[in-house]
Amino acid sequence: MEIANNIFLKKKEIIFYLNNxxxxxxxxxxxxxxxxxxxxxGELIDDTDVYIDTPNFTLIPDEISKELPTDKKQEFITSNRESFSFFSSPIPYISGELFWSAKTEEIEFLNREIPGCNIHHLAEPLLINKNRPNQLKYFLSNSFIYIICIKDNELKVANRFSIENNEDALYFILSLIKEADLTNIDFIFNCHGINKESLNKKLKSIFHSSDFIEHEENEFNSILN
Incomplete structure (x- = not known):
């Protein structure tokens, strides 16, 4: 039976909250x-996922997470627990969890603006989606960059850095390429975010044999799929 009126159909919205x-x-x-x-x-929205940026996060393997008390996890990512709210997101790809925190005042603001929303860390879809055997994936903003390195289908490193310009971003990318031991193999750059042109131009001059997947500026669907 076809439903003519969609009032009974649930609608989902996805929102990103970055740099205010x-x-x-x-x-x-x-x-x-x-x-x-x-x-x-949006109107008639029943379910909303909100993705936010926060520097306080860590990846914990499941076997360690099961034995680690919650207060120890909290102390690991911040020394000021009273001012933060804590979250955990499963990351099946690494058989672990993304444990993270955000300032409680920011979480309360989001809950006021979007009652009942589901709050996620920006790193979550970057870790889960579109992973290739050998890859460096980054998300670039004016003030931060997320970098994820995968070698032989294994996550080697995932981190976030505060930056002031693309020179900072280039430095951190090159440092993590070395740390992940991607230097002497062919790998793919998967590039998200803003102002990528000048950064990628420099990367292409160094990594001649690497392919670059360059997504449109602030095209967040590329992160989610």
Missing amino acids: QFYQIDQANKWQKHPKDKFKT
């Missing part, structure tokens, strides 16, 4: 940026 800006898909299916004081959730 909301990123949301508009009616034309394009990602749009909204200042935090002008943001509005």
Whole structure:
């Protein structure tokens, strides 16, 4: 039986909250940026996932996580536990969990703006989706970069760094390539975020044989799929 009215159908929305800006898909299916004081959730939305950036996170293998008390996990990522809220996200790819925290005032703000939302760490989809046997995946912002290195289908390193410019981003990428032992093999660059052109130009001049997958600026679907 076909339902003519979609009032009974659940609708899901995905939102990114980065650098005090909301990123949301508009009616034309394009990602749009909204200042935090002008943001509005979509109508008839039953379920909303919100992805946020926070520097406080770690990856813990399942066998260790089971034995590690929660307070020890919390102390590992911040010394000021009273000011933070803590979360855990399973990462099946590594048989582990992403344990992370965000300032409680920020979580309360998001819950006020988007009641009942499901809050996720930005690193979660970067770790889970579109992983290739040998790959460096990054997400570049004006103030931070996430870098994930995979070699022989094994996650070697995943980290976030604060940056001031693309020279900082280049330094951290080269450092993690060395740490992940990707230097002497062919691997793919999977590039997300903003202002990637000048950074990738320098990377291409160094890694001549590597392929580059360059996603459009703030095209968040590329992270999620």
